Amino acid sequence: MDGTLAIAANNLTSPIILFFMLGVAAAFARSDLSIPEAVAKGLSIYLLLAIGFKGGVSVAGHGVDTTLVLSLLAGAALSFALPVIAFALLRGITRLSVTDAAAVAGHYGSISIVTFVAASSVATSAGLSPEGYMVAVAAVMEAPAILSALWIIARFGTTSADMEEGLIREILLNGSIVLLVGSFFIGWATGDEGMQLIAPFIEEPFQGVLCLFLLDMGLVAGRGLREARSVLTAGLFAFGVLMPIIGAGVGAGTGLLLGLSPGGVMLFMTLAASASYIAVPAAMRVALPEANPSIYLTLSLGVTFPFNLTLGIPIYLAISRALTGG
Amino acid sequence: MDGTLAIAANNLTSPIILFFMLGVAAAFARSDLSIPEAVAKGLSIYLLLAIGFKGGVSVAGHGVDTTLVLSLLAGAALSFALPVIAFALLRGITRLSVTDAAAVAGHYGSISIVTFVAASSVATSAGLSPEGYMVAVAAVMEAPAILSALWIIARFGTTSADMEEGLIREILLNGSIVLLVGSFFIGWATGDEGMQLIAPFIEEPFQGVLCLFLLDMGLVAGRGLREARSVLTAGLFAFGVLMPIIGAGVGAGTGLLLGLSPGGVMLFMTLAASASYIAVPAAMRVALPEANPSIYLTLSLGVTFPFNLTLGIPIYLAISRALTGG
Amino acid sequence: MDGTLAIAANNLTSPIILFFMLGVAAAFARSDLSIPEAVAKGLSIYLLLAIGFKGGVSVAGHGVDTTLVLSLLAGAALSFALPVIAFALLRGITRLSVTDAAAVAGHYGSISIVTFVAASSVATSAGLSPEGYMVAVAAVMEAPAILSALWIIARFGTTSADMEEGLIREILLNGSIVLLVGSFFIGWATGDEGMQLIAPFIEEPFQGVLCLFLLDMGLVAGRGLREARSVLTAGLFAFGVLMPIIGAGVGAGTGLLLGLSPGGVMLFMTLAASASYIAVPAAMRVALPEANPSIYLTLSLGVTFPFNLTLGIPIYLAISRALTGG
Amino acid sequence: MQTHTAKRVEIIIEAVMEERLTAALRKAGVTGFTVMPVLGGSGRSGQWTQEGEIGRARGMVNVACIIRPDRLDTLLDAAFEVVDRHIGVVSVVDCEVLRAERF
Amino acid sequence: MQTHTAKRVEIIIEAVMEERLTAALRKAGVTGFTVMPVLGGSGRSGQWTQEGEIGRARGMVNVACIIRPDRLDTLLDAAFEVVDRHIGVVSVVDCEVLRAERF
Amino acid sequence: MQTHTAKRVEIIIEAVMEERLTAALRKAGVTGFTVMPVLGGSGRSGQWTQEGEIGRARGMVNVACIIRPDRLDTLLDAAFEVVDRHIGVVSVVDCEVLRAERF
Numbered sequence A, B, C: 001m002d003g004t005l006a007i008a009a010n011n012l013t014s015p016i017i018l019f020f021m022l023g024v025a026a027a028f029a030r031s032d033l034s035i036p037e038a039v040a041k042g043l044s045i046y047l048l049l050a051i052g053f054k055g056g057v058s059v060a061g062h063g064v065d066t067t068l069v070l071s072l073l074a075g076a077a078l079s080f081a082l083p084v085i086a087f088a089l090l091r092g093i094t095r096l097s098v099t100d101a102a103a104v105a106g107h108y109g110s111i112s113i114v115t116f117v118a119a120s121s122v123a124t125s126a127g128l129s130p131e132g133y134m135v136a137v138a139a140v141m142e143a144p145a146i147l148s149a150l151w152i153i154a155r156f157g158t159t160s161a162d163m164e165e166g167l168i169r170e171i172l173l174n175g176s177i178v179l180l181v182g183s184f185f186i187g188w189a190t191g192d193e194g195m196q197l198i199a200p201f202i203e204e205p206f207q208g209v210l211c212l213f214l215l216d217m218g219l220v221a222g223r224g225l226r227e228a229r230s231v232l233t234a235g236l237f238a239f240g241v242l243m244p245i246i247g248a249g250v251g252a253g254t255g256l257l258l259g260l261s262p263g264g265v266m267l268f269m270t271l272a273a274s275a276s277y278i279a280v281p282a283a284m285r286v287a288l289p290e291a292n293p294s295i296y297l298t299l300s301l302g303v304t305f306p307f308n309l310t311l312g313i314p315i316y317l318a319i320s321r322a323l324t325g326g
Numbered sequence D, E, F: 001m002q003t004h005t006a007k008r009v010e011i012i013i014e015a016v017m018e019e020r021l022t023a024a025l026r027k028a029g030v031t032g033f034t035v036m037p038v039l040g041g042s043g044r045s046g047q048w049t050q051e052g053e054i055g056r057a058r059g060m061v062n063v064a065c066i067i068r069p070d071r072l073d074t075l076l077d078a079a080f081e082v083v084d085r086h087i088g089v090v091s092v093v094d095c096e097v098l099r100a101e102r103f
């Protein structure tokens, strides 16, 4: 495990993590440092386009693996299943209402694309080459968890979720899913030729843009933590750290069963371990307005995201290597 | 014409076109994908600065061609003349009122800078090297068409155009003209030395930024088409495809008379074929508020722009080559 | 002094200066060219991050110089002291009230980070390699001048400054200071390894981004000059040109005493010569609302900034070389 | 200048509900409204700001709607249906408008 | 707290006409106003949004102007001249202001 | 639809003072307000626009606050303390609100 510690230490001192910490620190210190909303959105659009495109180009290069379809199906299944585990855990170790617990649970079945990006970077610097279609798995995992959360409410809740026509369409056509999947197919269609054309835009400055984006994430997470200290009980905090570990375990098992490469297993773990903070929160506001957004946003962005970013990813890398011998 | 088909097919599968189509599809599917207004404006500023600067550097390198001044004059003349043709065509094949027809006509005398940029890319990948000053011709063609449209109204219309003091100044000092021309002169003044300094900003990421920008154009165009289906009659649609072809024909003749290179002729065709969607619409809202903006915006951005981008440009390339033997 | 003239001429025709002039000209001509606020803020965040990081990396490379701490202290002292000189000069050659004079004086003790960036570029192209920690000196010089201005008011003024709790914290945790210092420490911590990772983002496009940013500064400065012509008396204008020269003189002396390299002396001169237009104006609006912002903004951004950018920097370079024999 | 009595309704509503609100308004025959941005705010559910946010879970918008007095109740019914379970504020002010034919 | 009667006028007008409107207001002696952004809207000329737009043909802005009651007609005359042929909405509300000397 | 009488206060204030204003409001027990952006404006201190600005010396924001009539004076006192030496405009309008229990 010495190598793990080295990687963890190395990870903790990467500019990406340090800029995230700078953001958190600035928010806690009540600095007026802030990234304009339009710029933050522009950065997230850039990252989605770049990561989707790269995944597609990689699939174009390596051909369609036989496990691709299985991985997509497994991703969807995990996204459906993880909220149930999360819900049970939450009801066990916290005092959240059914509504709040279901809403939080939905977040943990879905994924965080920046966590995925950060894990991909670490995988690549560690010499692994994860399957390019993992980005499609990420896209597939975004939405099912929402339906799962609504099903939990319908089954165990007293308030009813607002499942009006249009919600499903809205969830599936969420901007980040459309951009990620669209860029993936464009990357697939244009392959290396396309990549050569736009690599100086999506490859070279990528890590730097990621730093700036994580500065923003740190500012938002820090502000959230500052405002929502009161909702963050010990039980919730424990959930925010335990659940990613459980998710990563489930992800590891699934990845091994699928026969993914070491990098693929690691990314599957990361996807299962990460929690949504874009698609799911928005869907919950529409369908489950009674659930308290401070709880799920604080847990997802304020606890689980930093945990994965700093400690989780190196751990998942080490475990994936140990399990796959990679 | 085999080569043309290959170029057309190649063009249709370039990332640039595919991102445009992704935008259109997302808008039609009512996805909430969107690029913040500030980011979209930032991208357009980047493109204008880059294309203007590059044009200027190219002129600095090749020296002032004797045909430069003639080309500028010819551009202005075309911008004045094309609206008259467009107006006659519109009155012939559509039922637009004089006001609406004049407003639309004004758009087709002016130019679309992104169409110009896309054509420049295609020209360069096809091994042509268009005259650098074509970007100055583009700038010169932006405004005269507006005066032409207003003259048509004064001559044939019942409502009067609002030609108050300040309008002309406003048209000529339109931000996109100022930035394009200003960057052109700065590129000219600083030449290769200047280019070396900022090439990693304006050269290398250019194609990638263009992809992102065309995603945005696709979103806006798709939204416009979705909203304005009702105004888009068969006659108008036919105009939106015919008029660029006519324009390209006139542009080809002019380019040949001027003795431009194959790339220059192709770009002249593209300029004449393209329709404005920034400078002219804004001027029309000021001077001709009675004209229906849905009509001219839908035609320009929803019909003619995609036509030029996908089919027009490869056709103009083939024709220019055939005519110049280039 | 022939070399100086050459450098000055060269500087005047650099794309950076020309884009600034384009902005000023567009604003004077009342063009509607404008950079969205969010984009302008994004550009300034980029520049602060990049310049801070580069400074930190440079310190990581060269080790902590013994003069580092002394330079920081000297910077703080200068920031405290220069407003007193500025105040005396203003009361001598203009008719500003004590309140307005104190507010203006505060700006000249503090610094303009873009002026610093422009000077760094010129230094580097002239073959100098300024101490990396000069960026930390810049950060340290931002705030003390504000306290100095408030002290002047308390000592000589009739209105009292609003020194409520929170103001000091707000000044020290100003977003631009936090980002600059934070990026400096991250650059220091990650060193060359970190730089390699993000150089394609912060190194290569830097000069191009700077051009775009200076276009924006030109637009804002030009607009300010247009609106505030009436406040700009001959005395004020003289101050806006004299004060940077005096500041540069004091900076030169300090830099020599500290034993800085030719590039370091030049940057110290530039810092002392430049005037704040972000941190100090905001603090003055809070603490000294009676002071007229048109005066200090016009002087700082409309007079002193262009003076330093065009004439000041080459002069400081020449003097620094003459004094240090560099 | 000739003015006419009207009502100015302002609905501060979550950004995720904007499309549902405007669809409901149009369905109720209210076709004139203007959507304006919101930077942040505070209420029973705490304080928030849109700064740096990339998601839409927290954002709000302000929908302003000027309407003939006799159409007010239709509008409020339509709006209420959408805001009912959601956070947000609906306020109505008496106003005078130019060019009444436009409403 | 001492307040004073005033009028609050809000003019939703096309962005391309903003400068013409504010010039007309200043010419009419109305020097106090605030311009606020608009994201989108709907009216007789259809629905629109500013999202992703790079041109100014569709955008609108909201010009708010608080004014002494006796100056209202001057303001409305000046505004009407500019909006006359253009789309847009002008509404007037009675309000109370602090610090009347500022108006 | 059942509505209730309330007051709508809009405070146009310098961006640098926003935090001080909202802190003062909260201290006075006013926890409901919405902050909206401002693009530019004109007043006794001249005309300005936020376009391209990177600093906060010129920017303003619009803080809207709907409040029960009997709480108005508390709010105005708190607001006045902050705006006192600063530029800015405070206006109050009578309004009707849905869901009075929220205020």
Ligand SMILES: Nc1ncnc2c1ncn2[C@@H]1O[C@H](COP(=O)(O)O)[C@@H](O)[C@H]1O
Pocket: D012, D040, D041, D042, D043, D044, D045, D046, D047, D048, D060, D087, D088, D089, F031, F032, F033, F034, F035, F064, F065, F066, F067, F102, F103
């Ligand atoms: N009294 C109020 N005045 C103005 N805006 C309010 C008020 N109460 C709530 N809001 C806005 O509505 C949002 C949600 O309110 P709430 O449901 O009370 O948390 C707040 O964040 C504010 O933006």
Ligand SMILES: Nc1ncnc2c1ncn2[C@@H]1O[C@H](COP(=O)(O)O)[C@@H](O)[C@H]1O
Pocket: D031, D032, D033, D034, D035, D064, D065, D066, D067, D102, D103, E012, E040, E041, E042, E043, E044, E045, E046, E047, E048, E060, E087, E088, E089
């Ligand atoms: N009744 C209304 N209430 C609020 N805003 C309106 C109203 N009618 C029109 N608008 C605004 O004015 C713009 C143009 O209106 P129109 O001329 O009716 O198309 C719309 O897009 C809205 O932004």
Ligand SMILES: Nc1ncnc2c1ncn2[C@@H]1O[C@H](COP(=O)(O)O)[C@@H](O)[C@H]1O
Pocket: E031, E032, E033, E034, E035, E064, E065, E066, E067, E102, E103, F012, F040, F041, F042, F043, F044, F045, F046, F047, F048, F060, F087, F088, F089
């Ligand atoms: N009468 C008014 N109506 C609306 N906004 C105003 C008015 N007077 C001032 N303002 C706003 O308040 C800012 C400062 O006003 P002043 O203190 O008069 O310079 C102006 O730039 C406007 O944004």
Ligand code: NA
Pocket: A082, A107, A108, A109, A110, A111, A112, A247, A271, A272, A273, A274, A275, A276
């Ligand atoms: Na997950």
Ligand code: NA
Pocket: B082, B107, B108, B109, B110, B111, B112, B247, B271, B272, B273, B274, B275, B276
């Ligand atoms: Na044309």
Ligand code: NA
Pocket: C082, C107, C108, C109, C110, C111, C112, C247, C271, C272, C273, C274, C275, C276
């Ligand atoms: Na200084």
